[in-house]
Amino acid sequence: MDIQWNAYWRLMRFDKPIGILLLLWPTWWALLFAGEGMPRLKNVLIFSCGVVLMRAAGCVMNDIADRGFDPHIERTRLRPLASGELSLQQALRLFFILMSLAFVLVLFTNPLTIKLAFAGALLASSYPFFKRFTHLPQVVLGIAFGWGIPMAFAAETSTIPTLAWWLLAVNTAWSVIYDTLYAMVDREDDLKVGIKSTAILFGRFDLLITGLLMLLMLAMLTAIGLALSLGWPWFIAVLASAVLFGFQLLVARHRQRDACFRAFLANNWVGLALFLGILGHFALSGSYYTA
Numbered sequence: 001m002d003i004q005w006n007a008y009w010r011l012m013r014f015d016k017p018i019g020i021l022l023l024l025w026p027t028w029w030a031l032l033f034a035g036e037g038m039p040r041l042k043n044v045l046i047f048s049c050g051v052v053l054m055r056a057a058g059c060v061m062n063d064i065a066d067r068g069f070d071p072h073i074e075r076t077r078l079r080p081l082a083s084g085e086l087s088l089q090q091a092l093r094l095f096f097i098l099m100s101l102a103f104v105l106v107l108f109t110n111p112l113t114i115k116l117a118f119a120g121a122l123l124a125s126s127y128p129f130f131k132r133f134t135h136l137p138q139v140v141l142g143i144a145f146g147w148g149i150p151m152a153f154a155a156e157t158s159t160i161p162t163l164a165w166w167l168l169a170v171n172t173a174w175s176v177i178y179d180t181l182y183a184m185v186d187r188e189d190d191l192k193v194g195i196k197s198t199a200i201l202f203g204r205f206d207l208l209i210t211g212l213l214m215l216l217m218l219a220m221l222t223a224i225g226l227a228l229s230l231g232w233p234w235f236i237a238v239l240a241s242a243v244l245f246g247f248q249l250l251v252a253r254h255r256q257r258d259a260c261f262r263a264f265l266a267n268n269w270v271g272l273a274l275f276l277g278i279l280g281h282f283a284l285s286g287s288y289y290t291a
Contacts, residue, residue: 020051116147139176163224234280236277248263
């Protein structure tokens, strides 16, 4: 029984919390903006728990979708479905349990948020399959990972202002950045089994295009700060993000697997820096913008 619980734990990727953090940061950005620095505790708890559940559900569906590919990839061959520790039926049951729990949480919000939750559920269920049909699954991943942004605004304000969509665009660019670095780890194996990714699409220009996407994200962050008259903590956070991006490109410059994975992991600090920038803005000025 202990072994089976451990297999479920690993299937939900709870042994690798980086994915949870990369979903939590943009959700918390949105909650801070929507709540003018003080979002309602109820929504913080609902969305924090919801992120954990939805990320776990996404991982389960990802392994269901990739169960025929994972045994042939070095990094994934020991995952519970790939190794046969758990069956497809067990994985599907777990997925529906996780999605049901997440939906129960959304019922404590409002009608607009509940409507958005259906789109979020569709994204979480379908994005793992896009790598079979397009070299841009990271774009779909970014929208799926960032869908908590418009939902957070809807829960806090019962509206979805322009800022919510700008933050979703920022998160989509960010997801392509860090997931391209992640896909570079598996590029050789993915080519063998026929899985598509931006790392394969970009080819020898992978780091150049990733760097350009970093500049695009930094430009959007700067534009948001100027448009909303955010305080200096925000711009310090954007500068810190630029330094962190430079570090990632430096680490990944030789395209070695371990180095690319370290560069991917470093994105957690980008999320934290921007979170602190928003927190610092409201703590020091208390000012906000007109949506």
